[in-house]
Amino acid sequence: xxxxxxxxxxxxxxxxxxGNFIGDAVKGSAYKNYPPPIARGILLHRxxxxxxxxxxxxxxxxxMLRPRFGRYAGALLDIYFDYLLASHFGxxxxxxxxxxxxxxxxxxxxxxxxxxxxxxxxxxxxxSTNRLGKYASAEGIRESVGIMAxxxxxxxxxxxxxxxxxxxxxxxxxxxxPFFDELQTVxxxxxxxxxxx
Numbered sequence: 001x002x003x004x005x006x007x008x009x010x011x012x013x014x015x016x017x018x019g020n021f022i023g024d025a026v027k028g029s030a031y032k033n034y035p036p037p038i039a040r041g042i043l044l045h046r047x048x049x050x051x052x053x054x055x056x057x058x059x060x061x062x063x064m065l066r067p068r069f070g071r072y073a074g075a076l077l078d079i080y081f082d083y084l085l086a087s088h089f090g091x092x093x094x095x096x097x098x099x100x101x102x103x104x105x106x107x108x109x110x111x112x113x114x115x116x117x118x119x120x121x122x123x124x125x126x127x128s129t130n131r132l133g134k135y136a137s138a139e140g141i142r143e144s145v146g147i148m149a150x151x152x153x154x155x156x157x158x159x160x161x162x163x164x165x166x167x168x169x170x171x172x173x174x175x176x177x178p179f180f181d182e183l184q185t186v187x188x189x190x191x192x193x194x195x196x197x
Contacts, residue, residue: 001048002078004132005085005180007104008092009048009187014107016041016191018114020048021104025116038114040191047190048183057179061172068164072154079135079144080165084176086136092180101132138162 001009003021010017019034019041026034031042052058058077065073089097105127112120134140145161148154165172 001052002082002135004082004135005078006045006048007132008085008100009184010041010044011188011191013037014103015111016044017104018107018111019043020045021108022114022116022119023049025118034114038111044187044190048187051183051186055179057175061175064168064171065164069156069161072156075148075154076145076156076161079141079161080172081176081180082135083138083141083165084169084173085180086133086140088173089136097133097136101130104132138166141165 006020006023007017010020015035015037019031019038021041022038023042023045026042031039034042061077062073065076069076085092086097089100093100095103108115108123108127112123115123131144134143142158142162145154145156145158149156149158
């Protein structure tokens with residue numbers, strides 16, 4: 001899962017969303033240094049990654065991408081899943097994507113003192129370019145892959161990545177929709193457990 005999916009799976013609490021958003025940057029038991037709602041978001045992030053990485057449908061989708069994109073298949077699938085969520089956002093949320101992303105950006109700003117340095121450095125660019133909202137379009141995906149390619153995290157052509165997505169969108173949606181419905185249930189159960197004293 002990529003940024004938008006992690007945030008969406010956090011429920012309505014902006015602090016839990018921020019914790020989930022920073023989850024990759026918080027290692028080991030360092031989550032205990034954060035306020036409880038943010039710590040719950042960090043733990044939820046880990047649970048989502050573990051569940052996703054071990055799910056048969058996700059592994060099948062990664063195998064679809066691997067012949068063309070090799071070791072970047074998993075990272076690219078995360079971005080594709082954000083595209084599918086963003087471009088069908090009305091099927092998952094009564095709140096329009098534009099309003100939803102603005103609420104999260106405000107949550108980031110209000111909780112910026114808890115953001116790890118690496119995330120704080122790109123926060124204003126992330127917000128000003130509406131990175132989350134751009135996942136809803138093929139051009140936004142092209143930009144995201146291009147950014148990752150520029151910083152050396154993904155050595156693939158953004159044009160090829162978008163062309164593959166558009167050619168296989170129906171197949172990916174057939175994997176994503178039932179998997180994401182299932183994952184939402186898992187996240188609600190996980191968050192309920194984490195809330196229990």
